[in-house]
Amino acid sequence: MTLAGVAAGTLFRGQGEVQALARDLDWSRTPLGPVAGWPQSLRSTVRTLLSSQYPMILTWGSEFTQVYNDAYAKLIGAGHPDALGGDIRVTLAAGWDTLGPMIARVMRTGEANWTPALPLLMERAGYREEAYFSVSHAPAEDDDGRIVGMLAVCSEVTAQVVGERRLGLLRDLAAKAGETRSVEATCADVASALSGERLDVSFALVFLREPDGSLCRGAAVGIDADHRLASPEASAIWPFDRALAGETVAVGDLGPALGMAGGLWGDPVEDALVLPLVGEAGAEPLGVLILGVSPSRALDTGYRGFLDLVAGQVSTALRNARAYEEERRRAEALAELDRAKTQFFSNVSHEFRTPLTLMLGPLEEALQAGGLEPRTRAELEVAHRNALRLLRLVNTLLDFSRVEAGRAQATFAPVDLAALTTDFASTFRSAVERGGLALRVDCPPLPGPVHVDRDMWEKVVLNLISNAFKFTFEGGIDVRLEPVPGAVRLTVADTGVGIPPAALPHLFERFHRIEGGRSRSHEGSGIGLALVHELVGMHGGTVEVSSKVGTGTAFTVTIPTGTAHLPRERLVEVPSDPEASGSAQAYVEEALRWLPDAPAATNVVPLHAAPEPAATEGKRARIVLADDNADMRAYVERLLGQDHEVVAVANGAAALQALRVGPADLLLTDVMMPVLDGIGLTRAVRADPALCTVPVIMLSARAGVEAGVEGLEAGADDYLVKPFSARELRARVRANLELARLRVEAQEQALQARKMEAIEQLTAGVAHDFNNLLAAVMGSVELAERKVEDERALRLLRNAMQAAQRGAKLTEQLLAFSRKQRLDARPADLNLCSPGWPSNSTGRSVAAPR
Numbered sequence: 001m002t003l004a005g006v007a008a009g010t011l012f013r014g015q016g017e018v019q020a021l022a023r024d025l026d027w028s029r030t031p032l033g034p035v036a037g038w039p040q041s042l043r044s045t046v047r048t049l050l051s052s053q054y055p056m057i058l059t060w061g062s063e064f065t066q067v068y069n070d071a072y073a074k075l076i077g078a079g080h081p082d083a084l085g086g087d088i089r090v091t092l093a094a095g096w097d098t099l100g101p102m103i104a105r106v107m108r109t110g111e112a113n114w115t116p117a118l119p120l121l122m123e124r125a126g127y128r129e130e131a132y133f134s135v136s137h138a139p140a141e142d143d144d145g146r147i148v149g150m151l152a153v154c155s156e157v158t159a160q161v162v163g164e165r166r167l168g169l170l171r172d173l174a175a176k177a178g179e180t181r182s183v184e185a186t187c188a189d190v191a192s193a194l195s196g197e198r199l200d201v202s203f204a205l206v207f208l209r210e211p212d213g214s215l216c217r218g219a220a221v222g223i224d225a226d227h228r229l230a231s232p233e234a235s236a237i238w239p240f241d242r243a244l245a246g247e248t249v250a251v252g253d254l255g256p257a258l259g260m261a262g263g264l265w266g267d268p269v270e271d272a273l274v275l276p277l278v279g280e281a282g283a284e285p286l287g288v289l290i291l292g293v294s295p296s297r298a299l300d301t302g303y304r305g306f307l308d309l310v311a312g313q314v315s316t317a318l319r320n321a322r323a324y325e326e327e328r329r330r331a332e333a334l335a336e337l338d339r340a341k342t343q344f345f346s347n348v349s350h351e352f353r354t355p356l357t358l359m360l361g362p363l364e365e366a367l368q369a370g371g372l373e374p375r376t377r378a379e380l381e382v383a384h385r386n387a388l389r390l391l392r393l394v395n396t397l398l399d400f401s402r403v404e405a406g407r408a409q410a411t412f413a414p415v416d417l418a419a420l421t422t423d424f425a426s427t428f429r430s431a432v433e434r435g436g437l438a439l440r441v442d443c444p445p446l447p448g449p450v451h452v453d454r455d456m457w458e459k460v461v462l463n464l465i466s467n468a469f470k471f472t473f474e475g476g477i478d479v480r481l482e483p484v485p486g487a488v489r490l491t492v493a494d495t496g497v498g499i500p501p502a503a504l505p506h507l508f509e510r511f512h513r514i515e516g517g518r519s520r521s522h523e524g525s526g527i528g529l530a531l532v533h534e535l536v537g538m539h540g541g542t543v544e545v546s547s548k549v550g551t552g553t554a555f556t557v558t559i560p561t562g563t564a565h566l567p568r569e570r571l572v573e574v575p576s577d578p579e580a581s582g583s584a585q586a587y588v589e590e591a592l593r594w595l596p597d598a599p600a601a602t603n604v605v606p607l608h609a610a611p612e613p614a615a616t617e618g619k620r621a622r623i624v625l626a627d628d629n630a631d632m633r634a635y636v637e638r639l640l641g642q643d644h645e646v647v648a649v650a651n652g653a654a655a656l657q658a659l660r661v662g663p664a665d666l667l668l669t670d671v672m673m674p675v676l677d678g679i680g681l682t683r684a685v686r687a688d689p690a691l692c693t694v695p696v697i698m699l700s701a702r703a704g705v706e707a708g709v710e711g712l713e714a715g716a717d718d719y720l721v722k723p724f725s726a727r728e729l730r731a732r733v734r735a736n737l738e739l740a741r742l743r744v745e746a747q748e749q750a751l752q753a754r755k756m757e758a759i760e761q762l763t764a765g766v767a768h769d770f771n772n773l774l775a776a777v778m779g780s781v782e783l784a785e786r787k788v789e790d791e792r793a794l795r796l797l798r799n800a801m802q803a804a805q806r807g808a809k810l811t812e813q814l815l816a817f818s819r820k821q822r823l824d825a826r827p828a829d830l831n832l833c834s835p836g837w838p839s840n841s842t843g844r845s846v847a848a849p850r
Contacts, residue, residue, distance in 0.1 A: 007036035011043055012050070016070045019050060021081050030085040031063035039143045045151060055156075057088070058140060059103070060149035064088045075133070075156055077124025094128065095120040103137055103150050110147055112138040117161050121265055130199070130264040130296035132161040162200070162297070166306045169197040173313035177320055182328075183208070186321035187218040190314050194221045200306065202262030202269045202292030206277075206314065207232055207240070209287045215240060222260070222292065229257060238274055243288045248308070249274045250299065263296030271299060275311040277318060286318050356391045363387060382631050385593075388586050410456060410538050412563070413572045414449035417457075417488060418481055424461040425479045427584040431591040432469055435520075438476030446483055451563055451571065456535045462587045463528045464492040464555050469591050470520050471553070472496035487541070487561055493554035499547040507545055508533040519674045520594035521628045532557075540565035593630045620645045621665040621737050626655035626681065627699065628673045636668065636699075639726050640733060652676030656684055659691050666737055671700035671711065679714045686715035693743070695736040699724070718782075735782060778805070 012022040012035075028034045032042070042060060046067050049056035055072040059065065066088040073080040076091060083091040092099055098120060106113060114136045122131040133154045140149035172193040176186065187206055194204045203222030207215040215232035223230050229237055237257060239249045255268040262269040271293035277286040289311045293299050363384040367377065422443045432439040461479075468477045475495025482489050497518045499507065508529050532555075536543045541559030563571055623640060625648045627633045633648040640646050647664070649655050653675040659667065667685060671678040678698055685691045697718040698711040708719040717739075718732055778801060785794060785801070 007034070007038075011035055011038075011046060014050065016050065018068065018070050018073055018081075018084065021084055022067070025085055027085060031061050031065045032085070041141060041143050042149075045140055045149075049151070055154050057152045057154070058149060059088050059152075060140065066091065072154070075124075075154070077122070078126070079124055092120075094123050102135075103152075106137045106139055106150055107147050110139045112136060117157050119264060125298065127298070128263075128265050128267055128296060129298075130158070130162075130294070131156060132158045165197065166200055169193065169200065170306075170309055170313060172196070173310065173317065177313055177317035179317075179320075180324045181321055182325055183218070183318065183321040186317050190317060191219040191221045194310075198222055198262065199264055199296070200294055200303075201310065202294055203258075203260060203272075203290075204292065205230055205288075205290040207288045207290075208277075208318070209244070209285065215287060218287065222262075223258075229254075238288070238290060240274075240288055243274045243276045244285050246276050246278075246285065248276070248311075258292075260292070262292060263294040265296055267295040269293070269295055271295075273299075273304070273307050275307065277311065277315045279315075280319060286315060286322065289314055356387060356394065359387050360384065360391065382635060385589055386631055389590050389593075391586070410453040410570055411572045412451040412453055412539075412566050412570055413574060414451055415454060415457075416446075417450040417452060418443040418446050420452075420454065420457065421461055421479070421481050421490065424458055424584060425465060427588055428462075428465050428469065428477075428591065431588050431595075432477060434592065435469065435473075435595055437469070437472060437474075439479070440476060441479045443479070443481040446481070446488060448561070450488055450559070450561055451566060452539060452559070453535075456538065458584065460532050460535050460557060461490070461492075462584060463532050464490075464557075466587050466591055467528060467555075468492055468494035468496065468553070470594065471518070473518075473520075475552070483561075484558065487558050490557040490559075491554055492557075493552060495552040498549035498551055499545070499553055500549055504545060504547065508543070521674060594628075595630070622647065622662065623666045623668055623733070624655050624658045624664045625649070625668045626652055626673060626678070627670040629670070632670070632699075636729070639729060640668075643730075644733070650674075652678060652681035652684075655681055659685065659694065660688075664694055665740060666733065667694050667696045668733070669696065669698055671698055679710065682711070682714040682716050693740075695740045697732055697736060720786075732782075735778075739778070 008023050008027065012019045032038065045058055049058055049069050052069055053071055055075050057066055057068040057072050064087050065085060066083060076083055079091045089096050102113060116134045117132045118135050120131050120133055122129040134157050135152060135154040138151045139147045140151045142148045173190065176189040176193055181189065190206065194201050205217065205223065206219040208218045210216055217230065217232060220230045228234060242249050250271065250273055252271045254272060255270045258269055260269045261267060269292050273291050273293060275289045277289050279286045291307050291310060297303055363380055367380055367384060422441055425441045429439050465477060465479065472494040478493045480491045533543050536557050536559065539559045541557060544556045545553065547553035621644045623644050623646050625633060625636055625646055628650050637646045637648050647658050649658055651673045652669065655667065655669060656676065669678040669681055682696050685694060685696060696716045697720060698716045699720050699722060711719045717736055720729065720732055782801065
C-alpha cells in the first residue's frame with residue numbers, strides 16, 4: 001500500500017459509509033491533495049466530525065472542498081456521495097445564495113453564527129424541495145492559525161417547521177368549526193383561514209351540494225373566481241362524482257390548465273387532491289373540497305393525512321353551519337307560528353267580547369226586572385255568572401296576547417300601593433273564609449307613592465291570590481307588602497299542596513299546567529301566572545317563586561320605586577278609574593264556584609254502608625254525577641232530577657265512593673276534575689267487578705275525535721261534548737238507561753232459556769245474540785250521529801237507528817214467542833173452521849191451533 005493509502009486508511013478508519021468512501025477516494029485529485037500532506041489542523045477537524053453523530057461538514061481552502069460525516073450525508077440525499085471531496089458551492093448551488101454570504105462573513109470575521117430553521121432550497125429528491133435547517137457556522141484554522149475553512153454543525157428541522165405550520169392551520173379551522181354561523185359566513189371563514197397558509201395549500205375550492213344534487217361554489221382561495229377550473233362545470237378536470245361517492249382522488253399534470261405558481265420557491269402547481277365533504281352519519285356528502293398540493297413538498301403519507309384533516313375540519317364547520325341554519329329556520333318558523341297564534345288569540349278574544357256584551361246586557365236587565373219566578377231567576381243567574389267568567393277568561397287572553405305582541409298600553413300613575421293592594425286582597429276574604437282558610441293581609445303604609453298601572457296591578461294581585469286559594473285546602477293565605485332598598489316587595493304565600501321542583505322552571509310559561517296536582521278545580525286557561533310575569537316585567541320588576549311539596553308556595557313580586565325605569569311617555573298623574581274594570585268580583589265569583597255545595601255532599605252515603613237494591617223498571621233511576629264546576633252540577637241536577645235520583649259530587653274520588661256504597665244505574669262524569677279525573681274514574685269502575693256493568697257517560701269540554709276516543713278506550717259507553725243541549729243530555733241518559741235495562745233483561749232471558757228444550761234454547765240464544773249485536777249497533781249509530789254534520793248522512797243514520805230499534809222489538813217478540821207459544825195438534829171438524837184451512841181427502845182438518 002502506498003504512503004497516501006496508509007495515511008487515508010489511518011485518518012478515515014471506522015465502520016461508517018463516509019469513512020469507507022473516503023478511504024477509497026483519490027484525494028490527490030482534489031484541491032486538498034494526498035492525505036499524507038494534510039496539515040494537522042485539518043486532520044484533527046476531520047477526525048472530530050467523523051466521530052460525531054450530529055450532522056457536520058467541513059469546507060477547506062479557497063475551493064471550498066467539503067468533508068462530512070454519515071449524519072450529514074443523509075441530509076443532502078442524492079448529492080451524496082459525489083459531494084465528498086467536491087465543491088460545496090456545487091452541491092448546494094440551489095441554496096448558495098443564502099449560505100454563501102453567511103459562510104463568507106464567518107471566514108472574514110472569524111465569528112461563529114447560529115441560524116435556527118433556515119429555509120434552504122434542496123434538490124435532493126428530484127424536485128425543488130422546501131427544507132429547513134438549524135445551522136451553526138464556525139471558522140476553521142490551519143496550523144498557523146489562519147482561517148482557511150468553515151466547520152458547520154447542522155440539523156434538519158423541516159418536519160418540525162412544517163408540522164407546526166400545518167397544526168396552526170388546523171387550529172384555525174377548528175376554531176371556525178366551533179362557531180355557530182351561517183353556511184355563507186362559514187365558507188368565508190374557511191377561505192380566510194386557508195388563505196393565510198398558502199405553502200401547504202396552494203389553492204382551495206369549496207363546492208356545496210344543492211338540494212337538487214347540483215354543485216355550487218362556496219369559496220375560492222388562491223385561484224380567481226372566474227378561472228375555468230373554479231367552476232362546478234369543470235367536471236372534465238375534477239372528478240366530482242367520485243368525490244361525492246366518498247372517494248379521495250389525486251389529480252396531476254394541472255400546470256398548463258392552472259397556470260399557477262406555488263410553494264416556497266414559486267414553482268408551477270401540478271397536483272391537487274379532490275376530497276368529499278362528509279355530512280352527518282349515513283347522510284350524503286355536503287359537497288367537494290379541492291386542495292392544491294405544494295410543488296415544494298412531496299405528496300407523501302404525512303401530507304395526505306394533513307389534507308384529510310383539513311377536509312375533516314371544513315366538513316365539521318359546514319355541518320355545524322347547516323345545523324345552525326336549519327335550527328334558525330325552525331326557530332323562525334316557530335316564531336312566526338307563535339306570532340300568528342298570538343294574533344289569532346288576540347283577534348278571537350276581541351271578537352268574543354261583542355257577543356258576550358250582548359249576552360250580559362239583556363241578562364243583567366232581566367235580573368234587575370221584577371216578577372221573575374225563583375227557578376227562572378236561578379237559571380238567569382247561572383247564565384250571567386258564567387258569562388262573566390267567560391268574559392274574564394277572554395279579557396285575560398286578550399291582555400296576554402297584547403303584552404306578548406307589544407301592544408299593551410300601560411299608564412303608570414303614583415298610587416298608595418299599600419291601600420290599593422289591601423283593597424284588592426280583601427275582596428277575596430269572603431271566598432277564602434268560606435273555604436275554611438284564613439286570609440292575612442299585612443300591607444303597612446309605604447314611605448311614598450309607587451308608580452303602577454292600576455288595572456295591571458289588580459290583575460297581578462288577584463291572579464296570585466286566586467292561584468293560592470285554588471291549591472290551598474288547610475291553613476291560610478298571607479299577603480304582605482313591604483319596602484326594600486329601591487323597590488317594594490309583594491309576597492303572596494300559602495300553606496297549600498306545593499309545586500314539584502321539576503315544574504318550577506316552567507311555572508311562568510304560557511299554557512303550562514301542572515298535571516296530577518291536587519286543586520279545587522282543574523278549570524283555567526293556564527296563562528294566569530304567565531300574564532303575571534309579563535305584567536310585572538312591564539313595571540320593570542321581577543317575580544320569583546319558592547315552594548315545597550306538602551308545605552306551601554310563596555310568590556314574590558319586586559318592582560322598583562321611582563320613575564327612571566319607566567317610559568316617560570307612559571307616566572300620568574291621575575290613576576285610572578277604580579270602578580272601571582270590575583275584575584275583582586269576577587275572580588271572586590269564580591273562586592266561590594270551586595267550593596263544594598252542601599246539597600251535593602249530603603247525597604254521599606258513608607263508606608262501607610250496606611248496599612241498596614238497584615233501581616228496577618218503573619222506579620226512579622239512581623244517577624251519580626261528578627263535575628268540579630258547581631254551576632254545571634246544579635244545572636245537570638235540575639235537568640235530570642225530575643225523572644231520576646241524582647247524586648252530585650265534586651270529583652272522581654267522591655263519585656267512586658258514591659258508586660260503591662249505593663248501587664247506581666248510570667255514572668255521568670266530567671273528564672277534567674281534581675283528586676281523580678274522569679278517565680281514572682271510568683277505569684276504576686270498569687276494573688271493579690261490582691261496578692263494571694254500570695253505564696258511563698262522559699261530559700267534557702275537550703272536543704275532537706281524539707278526546708272522544710280516549711274516553712271510549714277508557715271504558716265509557718258514551719261521550720258528550722260541552723256545550724250540549726238539555727234535550728240531547730236527556731236523550732243520551734234515556735238511551736243508556738234503556739240499553740242497560742235491555743242488557744239486564746237479556747241476561748234474565750238467557751238464564752230462563754237454559755231450562756227450555758233444545759229448539760227453545762237455540763231460539764233464545766240467537767235472540768240474546770241479536771240483542772247484544774243490536775245494542776252495539778244502536779250505540780255505534782248513536783255515537784256516529786253526534787259526529788256527522790251532513791244532513792243526508794244524518795238521515796241515513798236515523799233510518800239505521802229506527803231499523804235497529806225495530807229489530808230490537810222483533811227480537812223481544814221472538815223471545816216472548818220462544819217462552820210462551822206452543823203447538824198442540826188435535827182432530828177438528830173443518831166445517832166448523834174458517835174458510836181457507838187446509839184439509840185432507842176425508843174433509844177433516846189436519847191441525848188447528850189452540
